[in-house]
Amino acid sequence: MSTPQDEVEPKEIEEFRVEVRAWMEANKPADPGFKLPQSFLEVESDRQFDFLRDWQRKVYEAGYLGLDWPAEYGGKGDPLKRQRVVSQELSRARAPFLVNVIGLQWAGPTILVYGTDAQKKRMLKPILSAEEIWCQGFSEPGSGSDLASAQARAEKQGDGSYRVTGHKVWTTLAHKARWMILLARTDPSAGKYAGLSFFLFPMDVPGVEVQPLIKMTGEGGFNQVIFTDAPMPGDALLGKEGQGWDVALTTLLFERGAAEGSGGGQATASAESVRRLVSVARRARRDGGTAADDPVYRDRMVALWIEEEGLRLSSLRMRIPELNADRPQVLRLMNKLVFSEYNQKLTELACEMLGPEATLWLGDPCAIDRADWPRAYMNSFGMTIGGGTSEILRNVVGERVLGLPKTK
Amino acid sequence: MTQIPIDFGFREEHELLRQQSRRLLEERCPLSEVRRLSEDPLGWDPAVWKELGALGWVGLALPEAHGGAGLGFLPLSFVLEEMGRHLLPSPYLPSLLAAFAIENGGSEVQKARWLPGIASGEKIATLALTEPSGGFEAASVQATAEPTEGGWVLRGQKTHVLAATSAHFLVAPFREPSGRVELFVIELPAKGVCLETEIGVDATRRAARVAFEGVRVSREARLEGRGEVALRRTHVQGFAALAAEMVGAADAALAMTRDYAINRKQFGRQIGFFQAVKHPIVDILIGVELSRNHVLGAASALDHAPADAETAARMAKALASDVFAVAVRKGVQLHGGYGFTIDCDMHLLFKRALWSRATLGDGAYHRRLLAQALLDHDAAGAETS
Numbered sequence: 138m139s140t141p142q143d144e145v146e147p148k149e150i151e152e153f154r155v156e157v158r159a160w161m162e163a164n165k166p167a168d169p170g171f172k173l174p175q176s177f178l179e180v181e182s183d184r185q186f187d188f189l190r191d192w193q194r195k196v197y198e199a200g201y202l203g204l205d206w207p208a209e210y211g212g213k214g215d216p217l218k219r220q221r222v223v224s225q226e227l228s229r230a231r232a233p234f235l236v237n238v239i240g241l242q243w244a245g246p247t248i249l250v251y252g253t254d255a256q257k258k259r260m261l262k263p264i265l266s267a268e269e270i271w272c273q274g275f276s277e278p279g280s281g282s283d284l285a286s287a288q289a290r291a292e293k294q295g296d297g298s299y300r301v302t303g304h305k306v307w308t309t310l311a312h313k314a315r316w317m318i319l320l321a322r323t324d325p326s327a328g329k330y331a332g333l334s335f336f337l338f339p340m341d342v343p344g345v346e347v348q349p350l351i352k353m354t355g356e357g358g359f360n361q362v363i364f365t366d367a368p369m370p371g372d373a374l375l376g377k378e379g380q381g382w383d384v385a386l387t388t389l390l391f392e393r394g395a396a397e398g399s400g401g402g403q404a405t406a407s408a409e410s411v412r413r414l415v416s417v418a419r420r421a422r423r424d425g426g427t428a429a430d431d432p433v434y435r436d437r438m439v440a441l442w443i444e445e446e447g448l449r450l451s452s453l454r455m456r457i458p459e460l461n462a463d464r465p466q467v468l469r470l471m472n473k474l475v476f477s478e479y480n481q482k483l484t485e486l487a488c489e490m491l492g493p494e495a496t497l498w499l500g501d502p503c504a505i506d507r508a509d510w511p512r513a514y515m516n517s518f519g520m521t522i523g524g525g526t527s528e529i530l531r532n533v534v535g536e537r538v539l540g541l542p543k544t545k
Numbered sequence: 546m547t548q549i550p551i552d553f554g555f556r557e558e559h560e561l562l563r564q565q566s567r568r569l570l571e572e573r574c575p576l577s578e579v580r581r582l583s584e585d586p587l588g589w590d591p592a593v594w595k596e597l598g599a600l601g602w603v604g605l606a607l608p609e610a611h612g613g614a615g616l617g618f619l620p621l622s623f624v625l626e627e628m629g630r631h632l633l634p635s636p637y638l639p640s641l642l643a644a645f646a647i648e649n650g651g652s653e654v655q656k657a658r659w660l661p662g663i664a665s666g667e668k669i670a671t672l673a674l675t676e677p678s679g680g681f682e683a684a685s686v687q688a689t690a691e692p693t694e695g696g697w698v699l700r701g702q703k704t705h706v707l708a709a710t711s712a713h714f715l716v717a718p719f720r721e722p723s724g725r726v727e728l729f730v731i732e733l734p735a736k737g738v739c740l741e742t743e744i745g746v747d748a749t750r751r752a753a754r755v756a757f758e759g760v761r762v763s764r765e766a767r768l769e770g771r772g773e774v775a776l777r778r779t780h781v782q783g784f785a786a787l788a789a790e791m792v793g794a795a796d797a798a799l800a801m802t803r804d805y806a807i808n809r810k811q812f813g814r815q816i817g818f819f820q821a822v823k824h825p826i827v828d829i830l831i832g833v834e835l836s837r838n839h840v841l842g843a844a845s846a847l848d849h850a851p852a853d854a855e856t857a858a859r860m861a862k863a864l865a866s867d868v869f870a871v872a873v874r875k876g877v878q879l880h881g882g883y884g885f886t887i888d889c890d891m892h893l894l895f896k897r898a899l900w901s902r903a904t905l906g907d908g909a910y911h912r913r914l915l916a917q918a919l920l921d922h923d924a925a926g927a928e929t930s
Contacts, residue, residue: 415919415920419920435913436916438916438919438920439863439912439915439916442915443860443912443915444835447838450838450841453551453552454553454838457553459557459559460841467830475831528820531820531828532823534827535824539803540803541818542817542818542823544820
């Protein structure tokens with residue numbers, strides 16, 4: 138994969154930022170008038186999906202996606218810095234999220250690392266344009282945190298193709314996906330790790346059944362996929378047979394934000410920020426005043442503000458190797474853990490401050506912010522559980538950074 | 546909170562200073578030495594102090610015109626972090642803060658008079674901020690300065706004054722009859738200055754109660770700049786300096802606990818295998834790294850974005866105070882019975898944590914003031930995302 142050098146001058150970056158910001162202002166879609174999902178985990182209806190896909194295509198066509206991916210695969214071969222600017226500006230503009238998150242942030246970068254030239258040529262551009270949506274087939278009913286125990290079977294046929302049988306869960310966007318990154322067992326007699334291979338699975342073959350799973354918010358978008366003797370061509374293999382666990386670990390680094398190189402964009406409508414929390418506090422009535430006057434809430438809001446600022450400073454510090462000399466990996470490895478827990482505390486605090494107002498749900502005309510807060514609090518668990526639970530990530534950080542004894 | 550440079554103003558030479566200070570303190574100040582000095586009447590090693598002066602560490606961030614190196618707060622924060630990591634017993638912090646007060650409030654003549662001596666380490670100085678009421682802000686200054694023929698008469702008390710019994714001069718705020726608070730430099734010893742050594746929890750910090758019983762000082766003893774402004778900036782530098790030290794010390798507590806979790810075996814396993822041990826250690830690590838981010842942010846703001854410095858430094862002091870407290874609380878607990886003996890070095894860090902949190906405002910104190918910035922001014926609230 139390309140290793141972009143940070144050769145672009147800050148001034149150029151600044152000008153680029155101004156350009157992107159102006160473009161966002163001019164092109165950010167208006168409120169469609171129907172409920173939009175808060176993140177890619179709950180895309181349900183066709184109109185939601187079409188709206189989001191059109192938006193991603195527009196961003197790509199404007200030249201703002203895949204900036205750091207090679208030009209021959211639909212990117213621009215620019216420094217990573219420029220893609221970061223776009224992601225930051227998308228977030229700042231509170232623009233809709235980019236729907237092909239799994240393609241842009243997890244599958245694409247993994248293909249860039251392990252893919253053959255043919256795979257890169259075939260797969261990458263339609264990821265950027267959202268023409269082909271991706272989903273992820275890692276977790277199974279019996280393999281969650283212990284991902285390497287996956288049992289889905291990819292059996293090699295005489296002609297070099299495979300047949301897949303098994304059951305994958307939490308497959309966000311499977312109902313819209315053209316492709317799946319699939320972790321499956323090719324050699325049951327090899328060890329737990331050595332028996333796994335990584336595939337780019339075509340979802341349009343027979344023997345694939347996508348069933349919706351409904352989250353506690355009542356929202357769909359989340360699925361399980363059952364494979365019954367589903368055919369898969371030999372060139373679906375990414376990397377080598379038996380190398381699946383290494384490839385999957387690379388994907389997890391991208392998924393957890395521990396490695397950079399995504400095609401761009403953001404996974405949620407916008408990170409809820411302390412700034413929004415303040416606006417909630419000012420509207421939340423308490424004893425004749427508001428929650429913004431309550432010393433206990435004030436203290437908790439500031440504690441979150443300090444965390445938020447700490448995360449922002451992390452993103453600056455991460456780029457200066459000398460400032461990470463003692464523990465080169467730690468900021469990247471802890472980032473998803475800290476961010477997801479911050480987000481959960483923040484959304485819960487908003488509900489707490491809103492009091493009875495936060496008991497109103499979607500559809501109630503009096504619900505504050507269209508019931509965003511109870512919904513965001515419930516959805517926050519997607520981040521503290523998905524992509525490695527907070528508990529697993531504490532193991533990962535303790536073992537890889539501090540050298541504590543391994544759990545597995 | 547967006548005005549600091551994206552690289553914090555970091556330069557290669559800063560890194561060299563960090564490595565140099567770590568190496569030197571590893572050599573000069575192992576914990577056995579900290580223990581020895583804890584029992585020593587003076588409380589620090591004059592030879593090491595001389596060496597720090599010769600290396601230019603006291604004047605690192607002071608202006609070149611007055612004997613300093615003019616390198617800024619960022620490299621200073623690296624040195625402070627290493628001093629915290631090694632629990633260096635030293636008059637460094639009080640001298641540094643006194644020098645900042647003089648730099649912030651003094652005229653060129655006053656700076657030229659006092660700063661070079663401090664910068665070279667020849668003179669030890671201290672800053673007396675806290676009063677018996679417990680407050681250290683301008684509003685809580687009750688000690689008075691009355692004008693008299695040719696100068697001022699100072700009365701009142703200051704507590705927890707570091708290195709007071711060794712200091713050649715002492716900087717402190719006093720209230721004038723007009724109600725204004727101004728900074729004064731008192732050269733020691735002086736008639737009417739009574740020192741009573743405190744018996745402190747943290748034996749690496751030597752402090753005294755200081756009573757000013759009609760101390761006569763010259764007109765030039767009053768720093769010419771506006772006292773409250775100079776004092777406030779000195780506070781901000783103090784928050785950041787203490788936070789930097791605390792990050793180093795909390796990191797030392799983390800390292801000690803991590804090593805113990807690897808070496809100690811129970812139930813036939815290293816105890817760090819158990820998640821009830823592993824996860825709290827990881828939480829300390831995360832706290833240490835986030836605090837370090839804030840120290841970088843505060844140092845960078847002091848160097849490059851003065852308008853952001855107060856918020857950044859309060860954040861750093863608030864978080865580091867709490868993180869250090871958790872690091873030593875869990876540090877003692879996870880060392881088990883050994884952790885709570887005097888043989889285990891953790892108590893040295895534990896006592897420093899009590900001192901550091903209590904000095905210049907704890908987490909709750911700073912969060913209360915940060916809340917005003919976040920919630921009581923629209924502009925500040927809007928700048929937070």
